[in-house]
Amino acid sequence: MNFFPHFLNAWSGLVAAGITVPALILLYFLKLRRREMPVSSTLLWKKAVQDLQVNAPFQRLRKNLLLFLQLLLLAALLLALARPILNYTPGAGPRTIILIDHSASMSADDMPGGRTRLDEAKQEAKNLVSTLGRDGAAMVIAFDDSAQTLAPFTSDQRVLKNVIDSIQPTDRRSKLESAYQLANAQAAFTAGDSQSFRAAPDVYLYSDGRVLDGDRVSVQGNLHYQQLGSQTTGNIAIVAMSAKRDYQQPTQVQVFARLANFGPEPVTDVQVQLSVDGKVRSSGKVNLLPERYTDDQRRAAIAGGFEERNGVEFPMLDLTDSAIVTVQQMNTDGDHLAADDAASVVVPPPKILSVLLVSEGNWFLEQGLRSQRLQVFDTMRPQEYHDLSDANNGGKKLPKPYDVIVFDRMNDLDAKEVPTSGAAIYFGCVPPGLEIKTALDAYGRPVICDDNWVLDWDRDHPILRYLNLAKLYAAHAYKLLPTMNSQVLVDGTNCPLVVLHRQDRAFHLIVPFDIINSSWPLQPTFPVFLYQTLQFMALGTDMDIRPTYAPGVAIRIPRFDLQKLGTVPDTVTVNGPMGAMTVKVPPTGDFVLPSLDRVGIYHTDPPIPQYENIAVSLLDANESNLLPAPLAPGAGGEIAPSGQTKSRLELWWWLAAAAIPLLMIEWWVYTRRVHL
Amino acid sequence: MSIGTVPTNAKDLLLEPSFMARLDQLDIMSRKLLAGKLKGERRSKRRGQSVEFADYRDYVVGDDLRFIDWNIYARLDRLFLKLFLEEEDLSLFILADVSKSCDYGTPNKAMYIKKVAAALGYIGLVNYNRVHIVGVADGIAAETGALRGRGRVGQMIDFVSKLAPAGPSNFADSCRKFALTHRQKGVCVVLSDFFVKEGFEHGLRYVAGGRYDLFCVQVLSPQEIEPDLTGDLKLKDIEDDDMAEVSITQPLIAQYKKNLNAYCLSLKEYLRRRGGTYLFSSTAVPFDTLVLNYLRERGLLG
Numbered sequence: 001m002n003f004f005p006h007f008l009n010a011w012s013g014l015v016a017a018g019i020t021v022p023a024l025i026l027l028y029f030l031k032l033r034r035r036e037m038p039v040s041s042t043l044l045w046k047k048a049v050q051d052l053q054v055n056a057p058f059q060r061l062r063k064n065l066l067l068f069l070q071l072l073l074l075a076a077l078l079l080a081l082a083r084p085i086l087n088y089t090p091g092a093g094p095r096t097i098i099l100i101d102h103s104a105s106m107s108a109d110d111m112p113g114g115r116t117r118l119d120e121a122k123q124e125a126k127n128l129v130s131t132l133g134r135d136g137a138a139m140v141i142a143f144d145d146s147a148q149t150l151a152p153f154t155s156d157q158r159v160l161k162n163v164i165d166s167i168q169p170t171d172r173r174s175k176l177e178s179a180y181q182l183a184n185a186q187a188a189f190t191a192g193d194s195q196s197f198r199a200a201p202d203v204y205l206y207s208d209g210r211v212l213d214g215d216r217v218s219v220q221g222n223l224h225y226q227q228l229g230s231q232t233t234g235n236i237a238i239v240a241m242s243a244k245r246d247y248q249q250p251t252q253v254q255v256f257a258r259l260a261n262f263g264p265e266p267v268t269d270v271q272v273q274l275s276v277d278g279k280v281r282s283s284g285k286v287n288l289l290p291e292r293y294t295d296d297q298r299r300a301a302i303a304g305g306f307e308e309r310n311g312v313e314f315p316m317l318d319l320t321d322s323a324i325v326t327v328q329q330m331n332t333d334g335d336h337l338a339a340d341d342a343a344s345v346v347v348p349p350p351k352i353l354s355v356l357l358v359s360e361g362n363w364f365l366e367q368g369l370r371s372q373r374l375q376v377f378d379t380m381r382p383q384e385y386h387d388l389s390d391a392n393n394g395g396k397k398l399p400k401p402y403d404v405i406v407f408d409r410m411n412d413l414d415a416k417e418v419p420t421s422g423a424a425i426y427f428g429c430v431p432p433g434l435e436i437k438t439a440l441d442a443y444g445r446p447v448i449c450d451d452n453w454v455l456d457w458d459r460d461h462p463i464l465r466y467l468n469l470a471k472l473y474a475a476h477a478y479k480l481l482p483t484m485n486s487q488v489l490v491d492g493t494n495c496p497l498v499v500l501h502r503q504d505r506a507f508h509l510i511v512p513f514d515i516i517n518s519s520w521p522l523q524p525t526f527p528v529f530l531y532q533t534l535q536f537m538a539l540g541t542d543m544d545i546r547p548t549y550a551p552g553v554a555i556r557i558p559r560f561d562l563q564k565l566g567t568v569p570d571t572v573t574v575n576g577p578m579g580a581m582t583v584k585v586p587p588t589g590d591f592v593l594p595s596l597d598r599v600g601i602y603h604t605d606p607p608i609p610q611y612e613n614i615a616v617s618l619l620d621a622n623e624s625n626l627l628p629a630p631l632a633p634g635a636g637g638e639i640a641p642s643g644q645t646k647s648r649l650e651l652w653w654w655l656a657a658a659a660i661p662l663l664m665i666e667w668w669v670y671t672r673r674v675h676l
Numbered sequence: 677m678s679i680g681t682v683p684t685n686a687k688d689l690l691l692e693p694s695f696m697a698r699l700d701q702l703d704i705m706s707r708k709l710l711a712g713k714l715k716g717e718r719r720s721k722r723r724g725q726s727v728e729f730a731d732y733r734d735y736v737v738g739d740d741l742r743f744i745d746w747n748i749y750a751r752l753d754r755l756f757l758k759l760f761l762e763e764e765d766l767s768l769f770i771l772a773d774v775s776k777s778c779d780y781g782t783p784n785k786a787m788y789i790k791k792v793a794a795a796l797g798y799i800g801l802v803n804y805n806r807v808h809i810v811g812v813a814d815g816i817a818a819e820t821g822a823l824r825g826r827g828r829v830g831q832m833i834d835f836v837s838k839l840a841p842a843g844p845s846n847f848a849d850s851c852r853k854f855a856l857t858h859r860q861k862g863v864c865v866v867l868s869d870f871f872v873k874e875g876f877e878h879g880l881r882y883v884a885g886g887r888y889d890l891f892c893v894q895v896l897s898p899q900e901i902e903p904d905l906t907g908d909l910k911l912k913d914i915e916d917d918d919m920a921e922v923s924i925t926q927p928l929i930a931q932y933k934k935n936l937n938a939y940c941l942s943l944k945e946y947l948r949r950r951g952g953t954y955l956f957s958s959t960a961v962p963f964d965t966l967v968l969n970y971l972r973e974r975g976l977l978g
Contacts, residue, residue, distance in 0.1 A: 034910040034921055040780035040900060041871035042913040042920040044939060048932040049922060 069666040073659050080655035093202040095153065096138040097183045097221065098125050098160075101207035102167050103144040103174035104551065104599075104623045108208075108336040110233040117228040121206035122164050124226055128204060129160045139186055140164055143179035144172035144597075145212075145552055153186065170597035171339045171616075172552035173623050174211040176633055180219040187220045209629025210622055217633065225632030234263030236270055236288065236329050237340035237624030241548065241617065243325050243347060253317040253347055257327040259310055261288035262625045263334065266306060271330040274314045276323050284312035286329075292627060323347045324601055324613055339599050340624040343617035345548045346601075348610065353534055354401065358385045359408035364521035365427065368530045369406065376402070382410055385417065404537045407431070409514055421505040423537035428514035430478050436486050436501045436510070439479040447479040449494035452513065457490040463500070463509075463532050464489055467525045472497070474520070477513035505563055507537055548617040555593040557611055562591055564609045576602030576614075689787075690794040690833055695964055699795060702968075703803045704768050705978035706863045706889045728761040765824070767862025768800040768807045769888065771854060772836075775813040775845030777871050777915040781897020783959040786841040788895050789867040794836045795967045796865055799977065802826050808858060811839045812850035812868075816857075844915050845871075848878035855882040864888035865976065869896055870943055873916075877946060890952035891976050894940060898960045901936070903929060 039045065106118040125140070132138055137153040140163050150163040187201050201221040208229040240258040255274055261267050268287045273280050287309045289301055302308060317325070328342040335341065354376035355369055369377055388398060406425045407413065415433025418424070424431070430438045430446070439447040452474040457464050469490055479495040482488055490498035501508040520526050549555065562568045562585065573582045574593055577600035585591050593614075596602055602614040618624065691699075735744060735755035745758045772793040778786040793809055800807035806824050809832060811817040820835045847868070864883050870876045870892070884890050903924075911920040922928060944954040955974050957966050971977045 034908045037905060037909045037911050038780075038914045039911045040777040040785070040869060040897070040914060041873070042911050042918045043871050043873050044932055044935050045911050045920045045922055048928055048935050049920070051935060052928055052931045 065669055069662060069669060073662040073666060076655045076659040076662060080652035080659070093222075094133070094136050095201040096128070096132070096136065097186060097201050097203045098128065098138055098140045098164070099176075099179050099183065099203065099205045099207070100125055100140065100142050100164065100167055101144070101174055101205075101211075102142050102169050103210075104169075104171040104339045104618055104620070105174065105208050105210045105337065105626055106228070107169045107171070107339060108229065108233060108235065108626045110230045110336045110626065111228070116169065117208055118167065118169050120228055121226070122167060125164050125204070125206055126161050129157050129164070132157055132160075141179050141182050142167045143174070143176065144170050145175040146172075147179035147182050149182055149186075170551060171599045171618055172597055173550065173620055174207065175213050176211045176217045177213050180217045184220050205632065207633070208626065209631070209633050210625055210627075211629075211633045212622055214629065214631075214633030223632055227628050229626060229628040231627060232264050233336050233626040234261075234265070234334035235337045235340070235624055235626045236261050236263070236267060236331055236335055237337070237621070238272075238327055238329060238343045238617075238619065239340075239621045239624060240619060241327050241343040241345065243345045253319045253325070255314045255317060255325055255327065255345075257312050257314075257343065259286050259288060259312070259329060260621055260624065261290050261310075262292070262627065263290060264292070266290060266301060267331065268306075272312045273328045273330055274312075274317075275326045275328065276317060276319070278324075278326075281317060282314050284314065286310055286312060291621075291625065319347050322349050322612070324615065337624065337626060339551075340618045340620075342599070343548060343619055344601055344615035345617075346613045346615045353403045355404045355406060355534065356380060356398070356402040357406045357408065358382055358410060359406070362408045362427075362516065364515060364526070365406070365408055368521070368527050369534075371527055372531055372534055374534075376400070378402075382412065385410075386412075386414075404534055418508075419506050423507040423509070425509045425511070425533060425537065427511045430480065430510060430512055431508060434501065434503055434508065435483045436499065436503075436508075437481050438512075439481055439495075448476050449479050449492070450476055452477050452492040452494050452497060454497060455491045455493050457498075458487075461487075461489055461500075462536050463529070464498075465532065467529060467532075469525060471523065472520050472525075473518060474513035475517040480510065480512050502558075502560065505560060507560075509533060509537065548615045548619065549596065550620070551597055551599055551616050551618060552595055553616070554595045555611070555614060557591045557593065557608055559588075559590050561609055561611065565606060569606055572608065573605040574602050574614075575605060576600055576616075578602075690791055690837060691798060695795075696798060698964075698968065699799050700802055702799050702972070702977045704766060704796070704800050704805055704863055705975055706766060707975060729758065730761045731759045732756045733759060766800075766803075766805040767822075767858075767860050768796065768805045769854070769858060769862055769864040770796050770807070770809045771850075771864065771866045771868070771883075772809065772811050772839060773813070773845070773847075773866075773868030774811040774817050774839045774841045775915060776841055776843055777845060777913075778869055778895075779841035780914060781899050781959055783897070785869055785895050785897050785959055786839075788957075788959045788963065790836050790839055791963045792867055792893060792895075792966065793839075793865075794833055795963075796971075796976075797823070797832045797836065798829055801829050801832060806860075806862070807832065808862075809835060810854055812845075812847070812854065813841075813843050814846045815849050816853050817843075847872045847876060848874065848882075851879035851882040859887070861887040862889070863891065863976070865891045865893065867893050867895060869900075870894050870939075876943060880946065880950075880952075884947065884950035884952050890947065890950070891955065891974070892943065892947055892952060893955045893957060893966075893971075894943060895957050895959060898958055901933075901958055903932060905929075 100118075100121050102118050106121065107116050109116045111117055111120040129138060132155065135155075137155045138151075138160055139149065139153045140151040140160060141147055141149050150167070151160055154160060183201075183203055202224060203219050203221040204224045204226060206226045206228060209225065209227060237260050238257055239260045241256070243253055243255045257272060259270065259272065266287070266289050270286045270288060271283055272286060273283045275281060287307055289298055289306065289308050293301065298308075312327075319325075324344055324346055326342055326344040332341070352373070352375035355372075355374050355378075357366065357369060357377070357379045358381070359365060359379065360382060366379065402422070404423045404425060405419055407427065407429060409428040410426070411429050413429065413431060418431045418433055430436075441447050454469045454472045457467070457469050459465070459467075472490070474492065474497060477492065477495055477497060480486075480499050482496060482499055483501070485502050487500045488496045488498070489500055490496070495512070497511070497513065499510045499512070501510060515521050515526075559568075569585055571582050571584050572591070572593075573580055574596075576596065577598040578596070581594050583591075583594055593604075593611075596614065596616045599616050599618050602616065604611050604614070732745070732748075733756065735757050739757050743758050745756050748754070748756045770793045772789050774786065774789075778789060797807050797809050801823060804825060806822045807828070808820060808822055810819040818835070818839060820832060823832050866880075866883065872879065880890075880892070905924045908923045909921070911922055913919070940956055944956075946952075947954045953974050953976070955970060957970065961970075967977070
């Protein structure tokens with residue numbers, strides 16, 4: 001509370017003084033000029049005037065009228081001095097941190113006047129900024145699943161309002177962790193020795209409270225949760241979508257979508273369309289119960305005849321080429337969030353592999369590879385492979401191109417025989433001539449580790465996805481020395497057991513132990529590993545159908561994929577819902593696309609293989625749930641419903657303006673008393 | 677407080693001969709039997725030698741035997757003395773207000789007062805009364821001293837003519853000085869507008885009751901009785917230059933008249949309680965009407 005008024009409007013005061021003070025003086029000069037008239041005696045005249053005043057109606061009141069007017073005048077001036085304001089709610093303190101959520105759910109247009117929650121948040125934040133005192137300072141942090149300090153602590157209201165206005169909506173998820181970290185960092189910051197800066201800051205959180213990590217975070221300071229959104233906002237969202245090629249018939253794609261109703265009432269016959277490259281191919285209907293229903297309510301609704309159907313399995317699509325598959329729900333009545341009404345995936349063309357196995361004979365490996373659906377599967381003896389190399393005097397000449405070459409226990413492989421492009425898998429051997437080498441003992445012999453168990457593996461890597469390798473045992477394994485270009489996928493108790501190494505334009509997957517002397521061939525993970533490895537090695541980094549990306553993802557494109565263009569371009573332009581974004585390609589290393597914050601389809605120019613089209617979809621039940629969180633996310637705090645932070649209207653000016661006519665009336669009454 | 681120059685035709689202005697002839701028939705009447713100084717034509721309280729029988733009283737040794745009623749003695753065999761009323765002269769005091777406030781109005785109040793004073797003085801003189809004319813303003817401005825007999829009429833007219841209104845009024849002081857210096861009894865006529873800011877009571881208490889048979893004639897001009905003022909005015913008191921700022925409105929005029937009426941009534945009531953006689957006159961009333969009718973009706977003249 002600011003007890004010391006300061007002149008916010010000094011010029012207006014000066015102008016008003018310049019007008020009214022001379023006017024008042026002029027009024028005094030304009031006092032009635034009377035004609036002089038001699039009389040024999042003023043005795044009776046004065047008495048008559050007095051009597052008339054005394055006997056005039058409401059004389060007592062008129063006497064007090066002057067007092068009343070003077071009191072009114074004084075009251076007006078004193079009130080003006082106290083700077084009363086209209087619609088006052090406690091304003092910003094000496095140090096205020098404003099957190100504005102601009103995630104996907106904040107784009108819901110359920111605020112009065114069809115405005116979005118973000119618009120409302122920005123307006124309320126600006127109103128809060130207007131209440132900043134002379135010594136107050138505020139900072140602005142915008143957050144979704146990342147956080148950004150838009151304005152450091154400043155008292156400049158204009159700057160703060162400008163940065164608040166500049167906040168743009170995104171379709172990303174909400175996470176408060178980094179926002180709170182930024183706020184805490186600022187809270188710990190004590191600028192100067194001012195007492196007010198040592199006090200805990202006021203943290204104003206403008207959000208609907210739908211954050212993923214609300215129960216795990218906390219903030220230092222007095223948290224004021226400005227809850228935005230309505231309890232009755234309707235939203236039908238696509239919360240899951242998958243598209244898979246059939247293993248047996250790769251041209252057939254199965255698409256499945258699941259929807260959810262976050263509104264207050266059940267909805268029926270919601271039409272869901274499936275389109276391929278913008279052309280509608282099929283549709284389905286769903287009946288959805290509100291997600292907010294309790295189990296009892298749900299059971300009662302179903303018992304009452306409601307036929308719940310929240311998933312759609314579309315008929316098989318025959319896609320022989322690359323395509324963008326989009327699922328869209330068509331019920332837009334009462335739907336307040338558009339970002340989750342559609343979801344897309346990019347389906348690459350089916351790939352059927354050609355594989356060459358170079359081995360003295362390995363039944364398990366042959367069976368494992370034959371079980372894969374391959375276009376070409378050839379086997380070759382090591383000697384034949386050596387001969388092909390010799391025939392070309394150092395150059396390797398294969399009869400036909402293979403996507404993947406599998407070397408089994410090829411310990412006599414020459415450095416020149418190692419493929420310099422494409423993909424190769426090595427079982428029980430280590431390719432010579434690469435950066436990655438085998439550890440050597442004091443006699444120059446490769447170090448072999450015995451009795452290897454799996455210590456850990458990269459569960460998220462496409463090759464090892466869904467695999468449990470905990471029981472894998474390898475009797476003997478070469479000890480590899482991974483380099484910067486190596487990625488250890490499976491780490492054993494003694495040495496790495498599976499390493500992915502990239503060099504030049506080739507992928508090398510090295511399994512440095514003989515599978516025959518391991519437990520792996522007899523485990524179900526082995527054929528799956530082979531399948532995923534072949535897919536990965538052949539297609540690059542992912543499986544047959546690339547998953548849709550979440551908004552905000554910064555896609556990392558391996559340089560290997562850029563090199564497939566022939567010449568690496570200097571810049572890559574990404575066109576999509578966010579407009580055209582041009583990114584400079586670094587001279588070395590992988591290439592990272594800019595953050596794709598809005599849902600939709602993005603295209604790269606020039607088209608980077610496997611990244612020609614990038615689908616970004618929300619597919620997040622938490623973000624689609626528009627029901628405002630009842631509690632402030634993180635460490636309690638007070639909850640203020642939307643619209644509570646009102647701008648304060650300074651009334652002192654009006655009071656001061658009212659005092660001027662009051663003064664004039666008072667003067668008039670005073671002078672009238674003399675000559676009634 | 678000064679005596680102005682005498683107009684050449686002052687005598688004619690004050691009293692015309694025809695009017696004087698009509699005045700000859702009048703005499704000053706007193707409701708009281710007052711003791712005079714000299715033998716005159718008035719009955720006195722005193723018993724004395726005159727033709728008018730007053731009373732009987734028992735004879736006591738030493739009484740003048742010439743006044744014993746021998747007829748009574750013959751019938752009753754007791755001695756009674758016959759008493760006769762004494763006849764003496766009458767003192768007439770005329771207090772004329774010559775303060776500045778009387779120099780106002782059309783016809784002028786001061787001139788009106790002077791005319792009344794001259795007429796009364798004339799009546800007093802022709803009836804062998806002792807006439808004192810006193811000009812009062814801020815104290816006693818001028819006075820004639822005792823005048824008696826028709827032969828003093830000219831002197832009296834001259835004196836009255838020279839009275840000119842001037843200066844402020846101190847009615848109380850004037851009355852006090854008059855009462856101190858004129859201790860014989862008589863008829864006292866006060867001619868004034870009685871606009872006394874400190875209150876007429878302070879002055880009249882010296883002359884009301886007691887020695888004097890008091891007559892007060894309040895003379896006001898028509899402009900004072902029916903003010904014809906309009907607009908926003910600064911009223912200036914011609915006597916003491918006091919100012920009053922007024923905006924003339926109908927209610928104000930009504931209030932003024934009401935106050936004037938109340939003021940006159942209060943004066944009348946004051947005099948009534950003290951045995952005095954009040955007479956109101958506007959200067960618009962012809963002077964002869966006042967003297968020949970109103971004063972006679974009030975019993976001052978007979």
